[in-house]
Amino acid sequence: MRITGISTHVVGTPWRNLTYVQVHTDEGLTGVGETRMLGHTDALIGYLREAEANHILGSDPFAVEDLVRRMKYGDYGRAGEIVMSGIAVVETACWDIKGKALGVPVWQLLGGKVTDKVKAYANGWYTTERTPEAYHKAAQEVVARGYQALKIDPFGTGHFELDHEATLYSVSLIEAVRDAIGPGTELMLEMHGRFSPSTAVRLAHELAPFKPAWLEEPVPPENLKALEKVAGKVDIPLATGERIHDRVEFRELFESQAVDIIQPDVGHIGGVWETRKLAATAEAHYVLVAPHNVGGPVLTAASL
Incomplete structure (x- = not known):
């Protein structure tokens, strides 16, 4: 299986833009990754366009470690917020492809289940009158x-x-x-x-x-x-x-x-x-x- 391309989709929200990336493969499977950039969405899209040509096209989506290393170090620049966010959306999409291809939950690929529940907290709920x-x-x-x-x-x-x-x-x-x-x-x-x-x-x-x-x-x-x-x-x-x-x-x-x-x-x-x-x-x-x-x-x- 090889990656044939990526497509990007930006969704606006009150606090920030959400950038969704679809990673497409020659076997018809598509994975999805997402991140949110605070004021740098266009920079992220620009980086992904270059990374697609330089590192992503033709890669094996199962070889996540290899792809991440090439994206992080292959340009001989220090990776910061933009690069690491671009890596994240592509890498997450590759895990999505793995899970779909193997027919198992992604948590099984990460070592298996440890707990039945994960604690969560509410955030952003106080966007109301400040009284x-x-x-x-x-x-x-x-x-x-x-x-x-x-x-x-x-x-x-x-x-x-x-x-x-x-x-x-x-x-x-x-x-x-x-x-x-x-x-x-x-x-x-x-x-x-x-x-x-x-x-x-x-x-x-x-x-x-x-x-x-x-x-x-x-x-x-x-x-x-x-x-x-x-x-x-x-x-x-x-x-x-x-x-x-x-x-x-x-x-x-x-x-x-x-x-x-x-x-x-x-x-x-x-x-x-x-x-x-x-x-x-x-x-x-x-x-x-x-x-x-x-x-x-x-x-x-x-x-x-």
Whole structure:
């Protein structure tokens, strides 16, 4: 079986564009991969057009490791967000083809089933009026749908600093959400990598009474020392990793022991197999894995 070409399809959503890639083969099987780019969709499509000619056409979709290595290293440039996302959509589609060709779920090809259920949290549910009353109502509706965990960024437009008034208002939002969902539902706090270490630490202490399950990206993701500083001063588990685009770049993060949960984005880190390798390394460092933005063909393809 050989790859005869790829086709791309961009779907618009309120937050971002979703890029779907179909990988076609000479045996009639087609696989689907998906990722979302924040402001770089055209760049991704351009890269895929060149990669199709340089690396993808004629490849064996079963030889995923070989295809990923050629796409990552064959251009003799350092792979970043665009390249690793392009690799991810093609690689995921190849797993889809494998599952369809063999007539088995993709999870069987990755080592078999370990658990019957995978925990999920609700995100994006708070795109409503930014008031305690609106957040309280929205959180209740999410719990009523069956979710047992919610994630929220309550910090408005804060960047590096958050003044006293804005801090009090953010705390009031979280207080309303915790009241709505009760003590038994997990609540994750998202900071989007916007704050200085001192601000992140102060906010963590202000919000600790509401028992957050984790604090996500408290400082800019490119500053590991800043993350270590926060880790040494707060008791809330820290999560990060969605903006790391190569699994080898997690090495220093593991060695620092500054993070409790890593959040690789399957659509940006090179796909399913790269994520599986990273998860094995995380296990060896006693770090939990909560994949970021998992959805689309990885979970819903006909082969699953």
